[in-house]
Amino acid sequence: MRDILLLLIIFVLMASNGQALRLISGDLVSIDEPISDDVLAVGNSVTVNAPVDSLMVAGGTVMINAPVSGDVALLSGQSLVNAPVGGKLVAAGGTIALGSQVSRNAILAGGMVNLNRDSLIGRDALIAASTVNNAGRVNGTMIVSADTMQGNGTVGRLEYHRTQEKVEQAARAPQAGAGLFSAVMALGWLIAGLLLLRFFPSTFDSISSEISSSPLVKAVMGFLGIVAILILVLILAMTVIGIPSSLMLLIFYLGALLLANLFVSYSLGRYLVGMAHMGLGEMAAYLTGFVVLHLLFLVPVLGGILALISTSLGFGAIVHALYARARA
Numbered sequence: 028m029r030d031i032l033l034l035l036i037i038f039v040l041m042a043s044n045g046q047a048l049r050l051i052s053g054d055l056v057s058i059d060e061p062i063s064d065d066v067l068a069v070g071n072s073v074t075v076n077a078p079v080d081s082l083m084v085a086g087g088t089v090m091i092n093a094p095v096s097g098d099v100a101l102l103s104g105q106s107l108v109n110a111p112v113g114g115k116l117v118a119a120g121g122t123i124a125l126g127s128q129v130s131r132n133a134i135l136a137g138g139m140v141n142l143n144r145d146s147l148i149g150r151d152a153l154i155a156a157s158t159v160n161n162a163g164r165v166n167g168t169m170i171v172s173a174d175t176m177q178g179n180g181t182v183g184r185l186e187y188h189r190t191q192e193k194v195e196q197a198a199r200a201p202q203a204g205a206g207l208f209s210a211v212m213a214l215g216w217l218i219a220g221l222l223l224l225r226f227f228p229s230t231f232d233s234i235s236s237e238i239s240s241s242p243l244v245k246a247v248m249g250f251l252g253i254v255a256i257l258i259l260v261l262i263l264a265m266t267v268i269g270i271p272s273s274l275m276l277l278i279f280y281l282g283a284l285l286l287a288n289l290f291v292s293y294s295l296g297r298y299l300v301g302m303a304h305m306g307l308g309e310m311a312a313y314l315t316g317f318v319v320l321h322l323l324f325l326v327p328v329l330g331g332i333l334a335l336i337s338t339s340l341g342f343g344a345i346v347h348a349l350y351a352r353a354r355a
Contacts, residue, residue, distance in 0.1 A: 050225055056086070058093075065097070069218055073103075081114065085218060102214060106137075123156075125163065132167075140173075142180060157190075217317055220289040224313055231309075235294040237344035237351075246336055249287075249343025256280050287341025288334075292316040 049064045056070035062079045073086040081097030089103040091110050098114035104121045108129075115131040123135050126143040133152045140156040142148075146163030152170070159173045161180035170186045224231050238245060260277050263269035293309075296316025320337060324330040 050221065052222070067218075067221065075110075085214060142178070144180075213321055216289065217314070220292065220313060220317065221310060223286075223289065224293065224309060228309060231290065231293050231313075234290045234341075234344045234348050235297060237348045238291060238294040238340060239298070242340055245343035245347060246340040247343070248347065249339035249341065250335075252346050253280075253284070253339060253342055283342050283345045284338060287338045287345065288320065289317075289341075290344060291337045291341045292320050295320055 049062055049066045050069075051058070051066060052069040054071045056068050056073040058066065058068070058073075058075045058077050058079065061077045064079070065081045065083070066079045067083045068075075069085050071087045073084050073089045075082065075091045075093050075095070078094045078096065080095075081099070082091070082095050083100045085102045087103060088105045088107075089101050090107045091099070091112075094111045094113070096113040099108070099112050099116045099118075101108075101116075101118040101123075102120060103118075106118050106120050106123045108116065108118075108123075108125045109127055111127050112129045116125070116129045116133045116135070118134075119136045121137055122139045122141075123137045124141040124143060125133070125135075125146040125148075127145060128147040128149070130149045132150045133148045133154075135152070136155045138156060139158045140154050140160070142152075142159075142161045142163035142165075144162040148163070148165045148167070148169075151167040152165045154170070155172045157174050159171050159176045159178075161169075161176070161178035161182070164181040166183050168184045168186065169182045170188075172188045172190060174190045176187055256276065257280065260273050260280060263273035263276065293313045293316055296312035296314065296319075299315055299319065300312045320333075323333050326333070
């Protein structure tokens with residue numbers, strides 16, 4: 028989970044380079060025209076055939092065939108980087124193949140990582156994988172955690188840590204699987220929030236204002252509302268005539284619970300960006316708030332309490348915003 032959140036932090040650093048963010052989604056995504064902007068692409072297959080400023084991709088298969096002047100962050104089943112990266116490269120997935128130059132650092136996590144003979148990492152490389160093949164060059168320190176490492180590539184300094192024995196890995200597999208599932212879900216909600224913010228910015232602004240106004244009151248009201256609405260749903264479901272109303276109320280209830288932390292992330296991000304006088308756009312503010320909030324959720328014991336407070340706060344703000352709109 029912490030490894031994937033590191034990837035999300037890189038997303039924030041990338042987004043802070045500019046105000047705008049180009050969102051591209053679809054089953055088959057192909058970027059064939061230059062884009063002088065930061066690009067977030069989501070699809071089953073994503074191919075980059077034209078230069079972009081920076082790139083963030085979540086997909087099944089990713090192929091980069093054109094230069095990226097800034098940073099690149101990838102989460103995919105298979106990633107092929109065949110063109111120069113002007114900044115840093117962060118990639119997580121099944122198979123990662125690097126066949127070009129990365130000007131700065133590289134952080135790679137996957138089942139198999141291949142550094143081809145044409146690959147060059149300008150600074151340091153941090154790699155975690157089952158199998159690592161290095162036929163390229165790393166100018167700085169290369170830190171590897173893997174079952175198997177092979178190849179005759181050139182490294183400034185190598186630190187190789189062999190993964191623990193298979194029996195210990197098998198014992199940790201269920202826990203690791205749960206952690207990976209949580210991490211992928213977090214990334215999914217991050218992308219969902221970006222899309223919702225893109226198409227419904229006024230809704231985010233409205234609920235963010237509710238959160239900023241008397242947050243303690245909204246959190247208490249939200250917690251009581253979560254309990255009260257659940258009880259009401261159960262009571263309505265006890266009668267045949269009340270089942271339709273119970274189902275409609277349940278849909279609203281679950282939707283508000285799922286979206287609560289997205290609105291809190293946006294409000295927190297706006298607050299942090301404002302305090303730092305960074306002057307970032309809405310997307311970058313949301314990314315900042317999302318990462319900070321989910322890092323706090325990782326703190327033992329306190330994280331669970333913060334998650335409850337955050338969900339209650341977001342839920343209360345949603346209910347209050349709907350109530351205020353109904354009265355208007």
